[in-house]
Amino acid sequence: MDTAVLKNLNTDLIIEDREIPVPGPQDVIVKQDMTGICYRDILTKEGYFPRVKLPIVPGHEIAGHVHEVGSDVKKFRKGDYVASLIYEPCGKCEFCLSGRENLCPHKKTYGEAKDGAYSRYVRVSEKSLVKVPSEVPSEAAVMAACVTGMIYHAIKVIGKIEEGDKILITGSGGGVGSNAIKVAKALGAEVIAETSSPWKEENLRKIGADHVVTMSDHLSRDVKSTTGDGVHLVLETVGIATFEQSLRSLRTSGKMIVIGNLRPEPVSLPLGIIILKGNSIHGSISSTKDDMKKVLDMTASGRLGHVSDTHTDLNGINAAYGMIKEKKVLGRVLIDFQDNK
Ligand SMILES: [Zn+2]
Ligand SMILES: [Zn+2]
Structure with a gap:
């Protein structure tokens, strides 16, 4: 073969x-x-x-x-x-x-x-x-472990996302980020999609993003002007390039779930934001068989596009x-x- x-x-x-x-x-x-x-x-x-x-x-x-x-x-x-x-x-x-x-x-x-x-x-x-x-x-079955199941694990099992919650997804134009928009929408969230490729904006809206923001030094300001007081959850798929700005985009008691690290280098961590707003940062790795079953059932029932x-x-x-x-x-x-x- x-x-x-x-x-x-x-x-x-x-x-x-x-x-x-x-x-x-x-x-x-x-x-x-x-x-x-x-x-x-x-x-x-x-x-x-x-x-x-x-x-x-x-x-x-x-x-x-x-x-x-x-x-x-x-x-x-x-x-x-x-x-x-x-x-x-x-x-x-x-x-x-x-x-x-x-x-x-x-x-x-x-x-x-x-x-x-x-x-x-x-x-x-x-x-x-x-x-x-x-x-x-087949296309959805192949993605049940590393893509949709992994995202489900991050935002539902670890992030405990609820219907109506606002979520910022960084790197939303990539293979993970674009599917994360679908999973977050299937779970009833309001999605703010961040991308470093502005030409993808229209497609991101078609996938389901409610708002699209572009990577910049004022990402958190743009997110807050879109959401009012920031997001409940950040799904960080990029790493160092967006990390600090997405941390600053959280509302009080928000959670950042880190799943991606495109350039494996250390990030700086402004501790004040975490302490004063009671924010938390969680890592999430891969998926379990239970996560896979959940997303496969969501796909089979038509909930997850x-x-x-x-x-x-x-x-x-x-x-x-x-x-x-x-x-x-x-x-x-x-x-x-x-x-x-
Ligand atoms: Zn993979
Ligand atoms: Zn074991």
Whole structure:
């Protein structure tokens, strides 16, 4: 099968012909129609995750139909429609046992610690999988773990967003931010979308943003003139470029949920804002199987809409990385496997 492989850091991925993987006792082989390209895959290529063992098949946004199951697999059988966590949880630690497997210290991320999603057939652990309702299109199933489920975890499970709350989403033109608009709207929030690409404004409004603001030194002033007293919640997907301004955009007792860090450098933290206004900052990482089930059900019932994607094929992978890096696309870039063996 055609497989994209990262052999050395900071080099183009290479397409290799590999055998379809054989399942271990607790593994499932998933046949994918498509997979998503994540900004994290680009950071992996650039060497930001030092524990990645090369060569590696990148990618962790996995969904499709079960092709084969290992001898001990009980919950899935050939033909089931499934989606995978971006990692294999250990299944035994305090976090796994309390339904917070996203915090599992022993988890192994696909595309980093184990070969990942950039081939039609992928070997995943049974522990990573959930079933997908038949109404859910492949595009949405592929995004249930790393995109929509991850956002749901951040703003609902951690951020406890309520209907009518105001939320600022930074980096809203990217694959995560644009889908965050959809998830926040599905949960009944009023959305202020921040972007550094003003040409995306009309599209962001079409996706559902109630207001659009542009990244600048007066971002917090612009947010406050739009909202009155600031926002209940910030979903920070960018990191250093917007961090301080988005912190200043919170109303009293507001929460900032940090999920993105495009340039992994320290940020300065004005403690006065946190103390005087009783604000809080939370990190949120990935999603659990429960988050995935929630967003898949929201998609199946029509509550959660989908941002249109850009499609490429496996041979276009290196060009697609360039487009994402240069912020030339709105929404997710997906690799289609239709033409691949
Ligand atoms: Zn991802
Ligand atoms: Zn665990």
